[in-house]
Structures are given as C-alpha cells and as structure tokens.
Amino acid sequence: MSWLDYFLAYCAVGIVILAVMPPINRYLKKQKGEDSESSSLRSFLESKPATLGDKFIEWFLAPFVAISLVILGWPFLIYFAIKEHLYPTQPYVEKVFQVDNEHLGKPVEVSDVEATEKVFDPLGAVPDLPFGHLNASWREFKDQMGDGDRLWTFSAEWESDWGSPELRDGYVVVKPDASVGTFFMTRWIILDKPKSQQKERRRWDWFRRTAD
C-alpha cells in the first residue's frame, strides 16, 4: 500500500464519522432530554444571507471548512468526545451571597430597628423614614415576614468570584424552624482591591452582567 492509500483510508474513516456523527449526537441529546436540534443549528438553517459574499461564506465556505476539519482531524474529535464522556464539563455556577446561621448577630424587634434606622440630614435631602431613601425596599422586605418569623442582625465576611473579600451587614428573617430566610442589606464594603488583573476582569464581567 502506498502513502496515498493510507491517506484515503484515513479520510474514509473521517467520512464515516462525519456520516454517523449527526444521528449519534441526536441520540445522545435525546438521552439527556435536550432538544435534538440545537437552536443555533436551526437558526443557521433558517438564515437568509443578505449578500452574495454572505451566501458564499454561509452556504459554501463554512460547511466546506467544517467538513474538511472533521475528515482530516477526526482523531481529535474522538479524543474530545471520550474526554467529555468520561469527564463532563461542569457548567459554571456563580457564587451567590446568602446569609448563613454563622453570620447571625442578635434578634431585634422591627419597631426598634425602625426607630434606630431613621436617617437625618440637615439639608433635608432624605425622607424622615426608616432607612431613608430605601424605605420602600425595607417595607417590601418587612411585608414578607410571616407568623413566627424573627428579625436578626447579620454580619458576613464573604469572598466573591473575583476574589475580593467583602463585608456585608444588615437584617435577616429567621424562620420558626431556625432556617434563614430573605435578608435586607445595609452595608456592603469591598475590603480589598483584587490583586491580579484576572480577578479585576472577573469583577468587571460581573459588573457588566448585573448592569444589563
């Protein structure tokens, strides 16, 4: 056998893989309960390229490159498929702040909190209400309290995904079964600036997401 025969045999394996890949993919997705036809593929098939150049890229160049890559690089596909099967990629779950029992301070009465949390300003730039400009938010929080719920103070040192230590204080609802419910935050201090650019980047990514 010449090197050309070997090459053609190699490509033939790639063509077989290319042919069996879509049904296998559909089968695996069905097993996982996912939509067998991904929305990106559907939108690609339904897309109507505007110009002749776009048509050339979407209907000819892109499929040609993709098919060539599968035929020539099928061993990598098999490697990544096995790797994904054995060690599936875990979806990223962002850490979300929550109050735990260890953060609890002391029980307080709603009436006492409302008396101490009134805000005064000599220029009158704040309403004469508990928590001032945040009074509506406080009332919303307070209205969620059920029978038997108690109000506690909390103070938590916490570290976000971007690695900046934070201090968060406020009030939290403690249920009759001692579980911790919703909280009302009154102080949020970033204790230290992120040390690395990577952490700073994560911080701004988070900022971007929460701004949307």
Next chain:
Amino acid sequence: MTAQIAESLVYEGKQVSMCSTPLSDYFAFGGKRPNFDTWFCTALWRGYTGEWEILDGRLYLIGLHGRLEGGGEITLADVFPDYPSRVFAHWYSGIIRVPQGRQIEYVHMGFGSTYESDLIIELERGVVVGTKIRHNGSVESEDGPEGYGVGAMTIFSRSSSAEEDESK
C-alpha cells in the same frame, strides 16, 4: 474590556474625578433602578454618570446623566422622584477613590489605571469618617497625562445600534 468613565465629585469646592460608584450600592440594596441604556458606550457599562458633592462631611448625589433604554435623558428625579436636586447618600459605606497627579500606568479596564496618588475618603452611612492620601509612585516624564481619563471608547449611534465613533 474598556476603562470606565469616572463619576464627578465636588470636593472642597473643586470638581474632581471619582473612581467609585456609590449609586450601585443603592441599587444592590433594593433601590429602584430605571432601565438605563447600558449599550450606547463601551466606557459606561453602568449606563449613567453621577455628580456628587461632599458638603459639611456628607456625601450627596446632586446630578445624574445618561439615558434610558426607550430613549430620553436620565435625571435625578428618575431615581429619586421626590428629591430632584439633592440626595443624601446615607446608604453608602466604604471608600471613595479620587486619583490625583500624573498617570503612572494605564489599564484599559474598569477603574484600573494607577496615578501618582489617590485621595481616599472613608465614609460610614454617607458621612465622612476619615481621609488619607495613598502614594503610588511618581512619573519622571512631564509629558504624561494628568488626571483621570479613558484612553478609548466606542460610542453607538442613538438612532440605531451602528458603531459611530472610535475616539482616542
């Protein structure tokens, strides 16, 4: 990733740039947040710029600029309807960083650039509890930019989402 436009602060009678965003804490604590248009400028992800003032040791929000998603300019009254000209920022605890002097290092991300010094104003529930100067180094060349600035940004057209300007 783009360096962000600073907030504006009137401190001891002078207008300076402030690399802190106390209004974001207000929204984090449950304050009603209008639908800011956060897409028209890459250097303004938060969608607004605030004008602040420290008067008699207290932090006030005295102006708000930006635009809403459906169009229309933002004013202070959009966030604080009953306080359209001055709002006491009692919700804010932490520090305010005011960069001073020449730029030592430019970082095209957030408020990451370093300046010769930072005025750090510490606040507790909107009241100033301390100030200090943090020295970060010095710049030998006198050609470097002085004061906070954003190196580049992309601004999108108001009538469409097309890219309009790449300024430097």
